Amino acid sequence: MNASIRSLNCFLALVKCGNYTKAADQLFMTQPTLSKMIQRLEESLGMPLLIRSNQGIRLTAAGEHLKQTAESIVGQWHRLQQQLGSLTDLTSGTLRLGICPMLSSLMIELLSQFRQRYPGVTLKMSEHGGYGCEQALIADRLDIAFTALPVTHADQLDYKQLAQYPLWVCLPHSHPLTAKTSIDWQDFHNEPMVLYNEDFSLAQLISRLSQQNDVKLKVAFRSGQWDFLATMVENGMGLALLPAPICQRLNSAKLSFRPMTPALYWDLALIWRKSLPLTPAADALLTLSQGFAPGDLALDEYNI
Structure with a gap:
């Protein structure tokens, strides 16, 4: 052979x-x-x-x-190449990095810092939902990935939490629920919802919590693009649950945002496979992420 x-x-x-x-x-x-x-x-x-x-x-x-x-x-060959490349102090090599689409803009600063420090390392980016990132890591198609917690395959994957942000309900100014200072799960009865695709960690979190609160969500539409979900909310097609940093990027002249009661959080993390050593480039990214927190919240400017 x-x-x-x-x-x-x-x-x-x-x-x-x-x-x-x-x-x-x-x-x-x-x-x-x-x-x-x-x-x-x-x-x-x-x-x-x-x-x-x-x-x-x-x-x-x-x-x-x-x-x-x-x-x-192929994964083992890639790791061998990266380990040999580390002998030259990361002046070359490739980092196979997974990322959820909704996280891309939030991680630009960290990736820019990595690029400046290790200009010889090629960033090979692959976009997946949270579950897709996990599957790619387990199959050794990725070295490390940005995603939202919780991790589904906790027995096979390790993680480092980077930040935690509240989830806000995104709704049109004219919606009756804007009269409330916060939204609870029972308020979603009979309300059409626009949600992320089912392979997104956030979509799985929302589904699980709605079941725990005995609420069957009326899903009108799913998408992997947060800006498209917001546009549908603007046009009265449903309500959305979006992370606060994402809401900050939206048009607050057309949309209102309300926190959940009890509070609902979005946890961002770097995840990697437990059974394999991190490649030198992945380890360098993990080290660089120490103390990194993407985004600052200014709640009073966003109709909260």
Whole structure:
């Protein structure tokens, strides 16, 4: 058998993208080149890895097994490269960093500091919801990730909390609930809600707490974009529960914000896999995050 790291990377990209065209674009190669590389990989293993159809590709049993093994091999190779790169004081290397879309703007300052201190390290960013970040870490496709707590796979992942912020109810100025100084769970009965996608840690937190308070939320729409959720609130499509730093970025001339009773919090953290040592670049980011708290709140300016 002769399977190179490059061929395994190509195989994993194809599995992730689901078809040759998208995978070839992502890998910056032609589709025939990718097809030939996968064919050679199958020939070297002596068995088919994919079931090809007009709808895309599916993995055979052998393909499923190779996917898990290839993720481990590629992850270990990446770690070896990073450890060797640390011998040059992080003047080179790659940091595979996961981040939830709603956190991107809040972490710019920290990432800018990292970039200034380690200009030779390439930041390879991947956007996922909180659950997606966890899955990518467990599969060793990421070195470290920014996400919101709690961690679902606490037995496999460790974390360092960076900050805690309140969650506010976002509603139009004209909504009757603006007459209240705070909102409780029972106020959401029969109110349409616009929420984050279900793979977001915040969406899972809201779902769990609503169940604990015997409230069945009436979900009108889900999105991974906080600005889109806010626009829907402005247009009377529902209420939203958004972190205070996100609310600060919204148009307070059109929206009102109210705290929850009891208070509901959004905890931000860096998470990584327990069973694997941090790469030098990931360890450097973790060290740099000491004492870092993204954003300052000025509540009186935001209709609180």
